[in-house]
Amino acid sequence: MGFNDILEDVGSMGKFQIIHILLLTSPSLLLTMHNLLQNFLAAVPDHHCRIPLEVNDSRYANVTGRLQTEELLRVFIPLDQDQQPEKCLMYSSPQWHLLDLNGTHANVTEYHTQKCTDGWTYDNSKFKASTVTEWDLVCDQRSLRWITQSIYMAGLLVGAMVLGRLSDKFGRRSLLLWSHFQMAVSGTCAAFSSSYPLLCFWRFLCGMATSGLILNAFSLRVEWIPTRFRTSVEMISNYVYTTGQMTLAAVAYGIQHWRWIQLTLSVPFSVFFFYSWWLPESARWLILNDKADVALEQLRRVAKTNGKEVKGKELTLEILKSSMKDEQLTTKNKHGVLDLFRTPVIRKIACCTMLAWFATGFAYYGLAIDLQGFGVDIYLIQFIFGAVDVPAKFIGFISMSLIGRRFTHSTSLILAGCVIVANIFVPKELNALRTSLAAIGKGCLSTAFSCCYLYSGELYPTVVRQTGMGLVSTTARVGAMIAPIVRLSGDYVSFLPMTIYGGVAIVAGVAICALPETRNNPLPETIEGIENRAIKSAEKDKDSKRSDISLHETHQSLMKQTV
Numbered sequence: 001m002g003f004n005d006i007l008e009d010v011g012s013m014g015k016f017q018i019i020h021i022l023l024l025t026s027p028s029l030l031l032t033m034h035n036l037l038q039n040f041l042a043a044v045p046d047h048h049c050r051i052p053l054e055v056n057d058s059r060y061a062n063v064t065g066r067l068q069t070e071e072l073l074r075v076f077i078p079l080d081q082d083q084q085p086e087k088c089l090m091y092s093s094p095q096w097h098l099l100d101l102n103g104t105h106a107n108v109t110e111y112h113t114q115k116c117t118d119g120w121t122y123d124n125s126k127f128k129a130s131t132v133t134e135w136d137l138v139c140d141q142r143s144l145r146w147i148t149q150s151i152y153m154a155g156l157l158v159g160a161m162v163l164g165r166l167s168d169k170f171g172r173r174s175l176l177l178w179s180h181f182q183m184a185v186s187g188t189c190a191a192f193s194s195s196y197p198l199l200c201f202w203r204f205l206c207g208m209a210t211s212g213l214i215l216n217a218f219s220l221r222v223e224w225i226p227t228r229f230r231t232s233v234e235m236i237s238n239y240v241y242t243t244g245q246m247t248l249a250a251v252a253y254g255i256q257h258w259r260w261i262q263l264t265l266s267v268p269f270s271v272f273f274f275y276s277w278w279l280p281e282s283a284r285w286l287i288l289n290d291k292a293d294v295a296l297e298q299l300r301r302v303a304k305t306n307g308k309e310v311k312g313k314e315l316t317l318e319i320l321k322s323s324m325k326d327e328q329l330t331t332k333n334k335h336g337v338l339d340l341f342r343t344p345v346i347r348k349i350a351c352c353t354m355l356a357w358f359a360t361g362f363a364y365y366g367l368a369i370d371l372q373g374f375g376v377d378i379y380l381i382q383f384i385f386g387a388v389d390v391p392a393k394f395i396g397f398i399s400m401s402l403i404g405r406r407f408t409h410s411t412s413l414i415l416a417g418c419v420i421v422a423n424i425f426v427p428k429e430l431n432a433l434r435t436s437l438a439a440i441g442k443g444c445l446s447t448a449f450s451c452c453y454l455y456s457g458e459l460y461p462t463v464v465r466q467t468g469m470g471l472v473s474t475t476a477r478v479g480a481m482i483a484p485i486v487r488l489s490g491d492y493v494s495f496l497p498m499t500i501y502g503g504v505a506i507v508a509g510v511a512i513c514a515l516p517e518t519r520n521n522p523l524p525e526t527i528e529g530i531e532n533r534a535i536k537s538a539e540k541d542k543d544s545k546r547s548d549i550s551l552h553e554t555h556q557s558l559m560k561q562t563v
Helices: 003-009 015-036 069-076 131-135 143-170 172-191 196-223 227-255 258-264 268-278 283-288 292-305 309-314 317-323 325-332 337-341 344-368 378-387 389-402 405-425 431-459 462-491 496-512 527-562
Strands: 047-049 089-091 113-115 120-122
Touching (some): 015 172, 015 196, 015 292, 047 089, 143 196, 172 196, 172 268, 196 227, 227 389, 227 431, 337 344, 337 462, 344 431, 344 462, 378 389, 378 431
Antiparallel strands (some): 089 113
């Protein structure tokens, strides 16, 4: 009897599993928001240099009190190419003569200008407060806005490496509890940060906690659910993620103050922390770590909850240990990361999947973290970017099932890259078209993300599957971490970031074509099995080509004899 059969006996998809999935999936709604929160924490409102409160020119000291704001701006702030007040420059001295609209004046470019000396004035009509307005992260300091997101993504990377390994040692439930606690504390502290460096520190810890929650919640879900239900459950989990993206638009619109948004999305994790004590540890992990007696207690508890108490009492330690015999053997014969690069076929799989995951994370967050760059209302485009995932993931699921994993993954990345690059040539005035193309590209990247997990899991053999998945997910987080930094290149060449995002996606899509199709194929068990399968496939292709050549030569010979 395998462990999957034991899960079927104690209730299959019963009451316990439904509650279990609900409790583990609910935090995903907020985790999504934390991943994309930077768009609203660091929103950049319209701004210009603050007009000096005291005017040194005594001739006009009595006039300034009677002037309107627009007139003062004309005197102190030059206009940019779009005839809007400059964001980072002001006149070196007040240009009072510009108040005479009927007069003739020298070109604005001839007036002496300087950088803002008294800070900035921000338009608070859309955002009551953001980290940008609180610490003046504009003009010379605007790059810091992107650094915050990179630091958060670095936390995701470190969390995946540290908390993922610790969960194998101390258990999924223990690390899940810790991650909930860390998110609640660090997220709340971030809301009360007194300085920008302190905010970056707390956001880094939030990123670490996010990785711990994602990894351990995923493990607890799949390890307590029979195999035949896993695809459906993970599809539901993906749509919870999508719902979180759309909900973020409503939350940010309703609050509009970065501290309260941060606090609102962090405090609920204290609730998740307390109810997570109800969740049982993974029975699989307990058996593999010589705690079969505890696993037996947990399985009997599950059976009782599902109304299968009799079946639970029939379980014994011998049955549990025999059900995990193969997994225990695999655990003893562990393979390292270097085993992914020792032989040709597994090396090709590792390199191509690493590139695919990197490109997907890189391009996805390259699009998702700069919503203001599309010139559309930020709340509307956040909702659109979330809503587009609904049909995109469904189409991807159908395509993977009917056509194949390789085609779906490759096509989604290439199409996303082409759309991103095409958007460079769309004039900024056509906001609707630019937004539509960006939404299509983001939808394609969401499909690619869905393909990543399934396709990579089917490509890697059992003995290195966890190692391989850990490696590729790390590259995805590296891509997400680099994406905000690449955005900085837009300050020098406006079209460069989108060119890089799209180009990397296209290259990765082409690279995937070199991988084998896995649809309807049995999961590979060993590295040797993959290498042998590739050799047999190559020999079969050669024999097929020889047969075609032989048939062609025979046909030519018969034609000559006829003539």
